[in-house]
Amino acid sequence: MSEWSQTVDWLTTATNWTKDNGIVDRLVEHAGYSALTLGIALVIALPIGFAIGHTGRGSFVALNSLVGARAIPTFAVVVLLYKLEPLALWPVVVGLVLLAVPPIVANAAAAIAAVDPAVRDGARGMGMTGWQVLWRVELPNSVPLILAGVRSAATQVIATATIAAYVSLGGLGRFVIDGYALVQYEQAYGGAVLVGAFALIVDGALALFQRAATPAGLRSGRAVPRSATARA
């Protein structure tokens, strides 16, 4: 398809990267939306996940809310909130945070809950309080699984942040939307490729971080609970 060779041309033309509102600018915006979203999602999701995992309570309600939250079409949320303050950034952030919270909560809760009860009992036996057990025992053991949730959330957020362009904001989605509207498909396809590449790079970086943060004793490929990834 000649459109694909045009896409390659578009991606390899330096001015497309460096010009105003070019690839670099849009990439920075896209990364900004994603980072902001993940930061907020972590602040919300981690405490909730820890609470559920540590106390073992509320998991039924939490899990079903998570399933429901995952099902919400982000586009619908964004366009509804857009009406409240057109052209603002927060509608997009809210929509994306809704997307990022479920995988992080689910993994954080599962990770805390999956800590070997023998280890927990040992800690209690050593005289640690509930809080201390959480901080010194459960958390370090949970890091790999939590990071896996963050990875999953990050990929989804990066792919879905293209939606910002639909409500006139920036990010790599601009190339997809404008490319399609202007019938410059090399831009549209190029934008999609860039989003995918960015997501893969971030995923890879987080994977390395996940490995590095895994306490050595857990690193040797021990079986991890049910695996799945999700997107919305």
Add this chain to the structure above:
Amino acid sequence: MDRPPAWSGAQFEGNADVLVHYALVHLRISGLALGLGLAVAVPIAVATYRRRTAASIVLGVTSVAYTIPSLALLLIIGAAMGSLLSDWPLVFTLAIYTLVILVRNLIEGLRAVPASSLDAAVAMGMTPTRRLLQVEFPLALPAAIAGLRIAAVSTISLVTVGGIIGRGGLGFLIQEGYRKDNPRETIAALVATVVLALAADAVVVVTGRMLTPWERTSPRVRRRRTGLAGGGETAP
């Protein structure tokens, strides 16, 4: 002349039939996508789970496909099919995403079958096919079910992307509410989508329980195992 019912008015009342109609369309698209994805995922997983390189390639390719934004993939597939005037581009797009999730889960699930079970099967004189069907598949079922849950919810949510080209089941109503400044229409369709997803999730869970009677244990153990751990996720 058989026309789909149209949303009428800025209020919720009187439009239940519209929601039901588009919910059924939505289910049809989701069902086709999930069925197609599953049908392709199983042979691929079976063919590659024992071969490291093949599996790595498959997992790598599917990861890439997964990161392409849904709208872009829909338009690409539509262009490849030559027409956006049917539900098939959307079905194929979502089947690809389903495939990605399920292949990953199936491969991991098959690989996680304990060596002891396989050894026992070999010792019993089972052929590879019987081993696959009687030992490996059943033991990989929980992983497959977990993947199917996520795929179902995710697919039902993504069907709405079709609204941009005037299709997509409940997504059509979401878009129409957006274009005609009818927030209640959008909200109703959004809620219906979530309800459908929750229902689908429940169906998959129940089907999974029926298919894995050996996992039925005391509520305490089940809560530990299928509750939180079943809902957790990893990315390879």
Add this chain to the structure above:
Amino acid sequence: MKQGWKHSIAVGFTAMALFGLAACGSDDESSSSDTTAVAGGSSSETVIVGSANFPGNVLLAEIYAGALESKGVAVERQLNIGNREAYFAAIKGGEIQLLPEYSNAILSFVTKQAGGTVTATNVEEQVAALREQLPDNLTVLDASAAEDKDVLVCNKETAEEFSLEKISDLSDVAKDLVIGAPPEFAERDPFGIPGLKRIYGLEFKEFRPLEIGPPIADALASNAIQCGNLFSAMSIITKNGFVALEDDKVAVPNEAVVPLIATDSATDDVTATLNDVSSKLDTEGLKAMMVKVEQDKTPEADVAAEWLAANGFT
């Protein structure tokens, strides 16, 4: 356990089959009938009517479709296809046979595709040029007196502050104003950034890409943008007190509503019916209908049916 695995697989397949059946069992006109349509027309007499994805065009498509049905023509609908590139490709490729167009917009589109420039200055010239420029398998029928054109509107506070009544009033102040319009506005001539610059010498402070309709209307109402691109028949203009600026230098001569149709589908009956519709449509009537569609949220099909009944078609 020996029986167990067979049982499990059987249950599994049954469950999936039931799910599949339930999903397939739903009757859906828009999804099931178009598979035959995609194959090039279910019968040579069926006319598949398409539309763009905004209510004003959907309404016109419903009027065309309803009028043809009242004369016994078999009709199918494929509405909300997308933007002009998408639906023009569909009609050019034979997937649909009829859709409502606007004389200047479609002429600019096909002329630009052929690499030329538009010279027509009134509706007759536009229609003649169209019949020449369109591919052989497409043509246009009689144009209507009804118009629905792109307009540049500014919100009330901006219009009052700068005393704006016509587009040329913007020449000094545009550099302080933000304009909202669809992405293609960035490259359009005459009604776009380059066109407005060429004809009126306007340069805006910022261009925000937004869809025509409620997205632009909401942004105007909140003053996130000061001016925007809407369609003249939209009731949201008057409802929000926006001021539609007069196109005093006539960037866009006329935007008459005109049926774009596959030549093979333009039988005597079809042509006569659609010309009848065009002769009875007028801008005021269109605006009145748009109030019902946009404010009352009455389905376009119902509003169209009302108009058809009132104009002798049913």
